[in-house]
Amino acid sequence: MAVMTYREALNMALREEMRRDGRVFVIGEEVGLYEGAYKVTQGLLKEFGPRRVVDTPICESGFTGVGIGAAMVGLRPVVEMMTFNFAIIALDQIVNTAAKLHYMSGGQFNVPIVIRGPGGPAAQLAAQHSQSMETYFYHVPGLKVVRPTTPMDAKGLLKSSIRDDNPVIFIESETLYPVKGEVPEDPDFVIPLGKAVVRREGKDVTVIAYMGMMYRAMEVAEDLAKEGLSVELVDPRTLRPMDTETIIGSVRKTHRLVVVEAGAGFAGMGSEIASFVTEQAFDDLDAPVERVTGANAPMPYARNLEKLKTPSKDKIAAAVRRVCGANGG
Amino acid sequence: MYAGMLRVRLFEERVRELFAGGRIPGFLHTSVGQEAVAVGVAAALRPDDYVLSTHRGHGHLVAKGGSLRGLMAELYGKANGICHGKGGTMHIADASVGYLGANGVLAAGCVLAPGVGLSIKHRKSGQVVVTFFGDGAANRGPFHEGVNMAALWKLPVVFVCENNRWASTTAHALSAAGGSIAARAAGYGIPGEATDGNDVLAVWEAVTRAAERARRGDGPSLVEAHTVRWVGHFEGDPQAYRPRTEAAEGRQRDPIARLEAALREQHRLDDAHAARIRDGVIAEIDDAVAHAEGSPLPQPHDALTDLFAHYPWRD
Numbered sequence: 001m002a003v004m005t006y007r008e009a010l011n012m013a014l015r016e017e018m019r020r021d022g023r024v025f026v027i028g029e030e031v032g033l034y035e036g037a038y039k040v041t042q043g044l045l046k047e048f049g050p051r052r053v054v055d056t057p058i059c060e061s062g063f064t065g066v067g068i069g070a071a072m073v074g075l076r077p078v079v080e081m082m083t084f085n086f087a088i089i090a091l092d093q094i095v096n097t098a099a100k101l102h103y104m105s106g107g108q109f110n111v112p113i114v115i116r117g118p119g120g121p122a123a124q125l126a127a128q129h130s131q132s133m134e135t136y137f138y139h140v141p142g143l144k145v146v147r148p149t150t151p152m153d154a155k156g157l158l159k160s161s162i163r164d165d166n167p168v169i170f171i172e173s174e175t176l177y178p179v180k181g182e183v184p185e186d187p188d189f190v191i192p193l194g195k196a197v198v199r200r201e202g203k204d205v206t207v208i209a210y211m212g213m214m215y216r217a218m219e220v221a222e223d224l225a226k227e228g229l230s231v232e233l234v235d236p237r238t239l240r241p242m243d244t245e246t247i248i249g250s251v252r253k254t255h256r257l258v259v260v261e262a263g264a265g266f267a268g269m270g271s272e273i274a275s276f277v278t279e280q281a282f283d284d285l286d287a288p289v290e291r292v293t294g295a296n297a298p299m300p301y302a303r304n305l306e307k308l309k310t311p312s313k314d315k316i317a318a319a320v321r322r323v324c325g326a327n328g329g
Numbered sequence: 330m331y332a333g334m335l336r337v338r339l340f341e342e343r344v345r346e347l348f349a350g351g352r353i354p355g356f357l358h359t360s361v362g363q364e365a366v367a368v369g370v371a372a373a374l375r376p377d378d379y380v381l382s383t384h385r386g387h388g389h390l391v392a393k394g395g396s397l398r399g400l401m402a403e404l405y406g407k408a409n410g411i412c413h414g415k416g417g418t419m420h421i422a423d424a425s426v427g428y429l430g431a432n433g434v435l436a437a438g439c440v441l442a443p444g445v446g447l448s449i450k451h452r453k454s455g456q457v458v459v460t461f462f463g464d465g466a467a468n469r470g471p472f473h474e475g476v477n478m479a480a481l482w483k484l485p486v487v488f489v490c491e492n493n494r495w496a497s498t499t500a501h502a503l504s505a506a507g508g509s510i511a512a513r514a515a516g517y518g519i520p521g522e523a524t525d526g527n528d529v530l531a532v533w534e535a536v537t538r539a540a541e542r543a544r545r546g547d548g549p550s551l552v553e554a555h556t557v558r559w560v561g562h563f564e565g566d567p568q569a570y571r572p573r574t575e576a577a578e579g580r581q582r583d584p585i586a587r588l589e590a591a592l593r594e595q596h597r598l599d600d601a602h603a604a605r606i607r608d609g610v611i612a613e614i615d616d617a618v619a620h621a622e623g624s625p626l627p628q629p630h631d632a633l634t635d636l637f638a639h640y641p642w643r644d
Contacts (some may be wrong), residue, residue: 025451051451058483062440062474069444072429075451077444096434097441106413142636165638272624285381290425302551 002185005201007177009151010040010116013158014078018048018188021076024162025052028065028080028117035080038118038177040329049167064090064115068098068167078162084119084133084171091136092326098167099142114161115169120260121310123175127298130306134262136242144168145192147240149214151181154236157190164193173211196243202232206250207322209260210235213311216306217260220316229324239269247273248281255286256323262310265293268303290319330372330529331592333427334364334585336613337388340397343614344387344404348564351403352622357418360388362559364583367392369554370459373540378453379427379445379458379572381438383491386431389461394426401617404529407624414627415635429458435466441489446484446549457543459487459536461531462552465496480517483547484549487539487541490551491526493558497572511553517635519549524552527584552634558580 001083003011018024023050030046045067048232056063060081067077080085087094098111119133138145146161146168148154152208154172156183159169199214200221209217212236221231234250251257257277259270270291292311299309341359348357360367363385371392374380382389390400392519393409403410403421410416420432422505429445432438442460449456461480466472479486490511494505507513516520520542524535557579561568574578592598 023451035410054447057474057477059470059477061471062478065437065475066447066478069381069429069446070448070451071444072441073445073448075448082417092434092439093440097432097437099421100420101430102638103635104412104416104420106411106415107426107638108412108422108424109429110638112638141469155352173592222514251495 001182004151004183005177006151006179006181007038007040007155009014009155009183010158010172011042013155013162014041014044015047017159018044018161019053020187023076024078025054025075026064026078026080027054028055029056029058029082031080033054035044036080037237038174040306041080047194060086060089061093064093065097067113067115068093068111068175071111072101072109076112076162078114078116081115081117083129084117085129087115087117087133088136088253094143094167094169095284096138099140102166103142110165111167112165114122114158114170114298116158117172118174118177120173121175121294122173124301124303125174125299126301130299131321132261132294134169134171134239135263135268139198139267142167143240145168145191147210147238148172148233148236149176149210151179151183152228153191155183156189157193157237158191158200158326167175168193191237192244192318194241195237195238196234196236196246198232198246199235200231200233202230202252202254203322204230205256205258206232206234206254207258207316207320208234208236208247210237213262214309215258217316218312220313220320224317224320228318231320238272244276244280248277251277251281252284256287258319258323260291260292260293260311260316263294264296265291266296268293277286286324287323290323292316292319330368330533331366331588331598332610333371333392334513334529335606336529336610337364337391337517338585339610340391340614341387343618345560345564347465347466347618355404355417357379357564358385358562359560359564362583363491363493363556364388364418365429365529365532366489366526366554366556369529370461370536372533373536374457374459378456378540379429381429381442381458381460382431383435383438383466384431384433386421386461388416388429390421390423390426390428390431391506393428394432395423395428395616397613398620401621404623405624406626407621408627408631409624413631413635420425423574425475436462436469436471438462439466440471442486442488443482443484444477444481446479446486447482449485457485459489461489461491463496464490464492464494464501464510465499467503467513468496469581475520476514476517476549479549480519483546485543485547487536487543488549488551488592489536490553492553492555493572495558495562497562498566501579509553511551511638514551516541519551521551523553523555527554527582527586527587529584
């Protein structure tokens with residue numbers, strides 16, 4: 001184990017996989033000479049050269065298509081979105097080609113591509129640069145969607161994503177890049193896609209969160225412990241395929257559920273989780289599922305309004321108390 | 330090339346009849362009248378070269394050597410179609426002949442092609458990739474993005490524009506500023522050549538030049554083949570938007586009749602030889618239709634297979 005930042009963990013994953021497999025290459029805007037808008041690709045051009053670290057023009061639809069074309073005939077591209085906000089410019093390529101090609105061709109073509117970059121709420125970057133993008137992708141059959149919360153997950157999940165033979169949407173976070181944590185240095189260390197993790201054991205209520213919301217929920221859990229409430233924290237890590245077993249297992253234990261998500265709630269991750277928990281574990285629930293979501297507005301620029309847009313610790317704590325109080329707890 | 334064009338023509342005409350008779354479903358875009366482009370391009374390529382196609386792609390696949398049985402069964406939506414009945418007319422792919430797929434999204438191939446080119450370069454395989462697109466698709470962003478990157482990185486790509494004068498149902502003059510698609514190549518510093526798309530030899534020559542240049546490592550080219558769509562944008566299209574004389578004019582420039590006349594003049598084709606070729610093609614199509622008619626539909630559980638490679642995830 002070494003202590004490193006989330007950014008360094010991603011860089012290590014890319015470097016190890018590029019060393020391991022000559023077909024892996026990185027492509028995107030300013031990933032080479034500039035070493036990435038957030039320096040995730042630092043040093044890669046120097047080690048692997050311009051054939052495997054490809055700087056592109058500013059054309060997300062174009063270079064995503066290039067990645068897909070290369071993946072169809074033998075390479076394993078890692079496409080960097082400078083920010084995931086721009087991935088919607090490439091949405092047609094991702095949804096209509098990457099996600100469907102294996103299916104449409106009756107299994108003739110694989111598209112082993114990773115499309116990665118930062119997304120979700122950032123610090124005063126405002127409406128077009130600070131938004132939760134995963135909803136655009138996890139609805140689409142044929143895509144896998146990953147949101148790694150810790151440096152260890154960032155490394156282990158990125159490596160699994162690169163080794164996967166299917167298109168993987170891998171959304172990081174600007175605010176988490178400097179976060180430090182323990183990361184295994186073993187080049188064989190991977191975390192399988194589709195496996196959730198219980199980050200904190202508890203017995204009174206399950207709280208599901210990921211990325212920045214998980215860190216916030218963690219603080220709430222510590223605070224509520226002082227009030228005698230025992231919160232179990234579950235991080236899905238991969239949103240699709242979703243590890244429903246771990247989530248259902250936790251709900252069967254605690255009988256109460258709160259889902260926290262940064263994005264606007266309508267048809268969001270909380271809706272989906274509440275839905276399958278109700279379908280599969282209705283009789284285990286002692287209270288209605290609560291969702292704590294972002295407000296139904298684009299991200300405002302002003303600091304005070306920005307705070308109001310995303311779920312606060314107070315809102316999360318209030319929801320937890322409500323579900324626990326609903327049954328006299 | 331004569332037999333090749335006849336194969337495309339008779340296949341497409343049979344498909345039209347089957348559609349009219351309710352045997353083939355969906356939106357069907359046929360390439361009747363445009364055979365010289367498909368066959369001229371395929372003749373200029375090696376068997377291991379790649380082709381990316383369009384929504385009007387049957388001819389490209391037939392010309393590239395795809396199995397008529399597999400293609401017809403796919404159009405019928407049968408289990409033994411090339412894509413197991415999951416692709417259909419606008420999404421057919423046949424990896425076995427380097428046909429990387431029709432595409433229902435115009436100009437999508439223009440950005441996939443440079444990626445295929447990167448892989449070719451990486452593997453040093455000496456292959457070339459051709460991407461077909463229509464004059465309408467040349468107005469979409471991916472066309473410009475793809476040509477730009479292929480030119481920047483000198484990738485082995487040939488961009489072939491089939492200009493049939495109609496962007497679906499909107500006239501070329503109403504959709505493409507500047508008129509010429511070939512002239513757009515100059516902006517990217519690559520060769521752009523307009524050619525008679527109803528002359529299979531002219532197409533063959535232009536694409537041969539472009540493919541040789543690509544194989545030498547000198548980068549992409551753009552070939553604009555002017556042709557005429559004899560039929561509607563889709564089967565059943567009443568075509569009120571275009572003069573009836575246009576298809577008639579196209580018939581006068583029939584690429585098959587033109588080549589046939591030239592071959593007869595050179596005494597390389599006589600009635601008996603022509604009849605043998607035609608009978609052979611018809612027999613092959615009859616066989617493909619019988620095969621498709623007699624094939625089973627996919628099993629219900631097939632709806633959820635092939636979603637992911639290797640991983641049978643729960644969803």
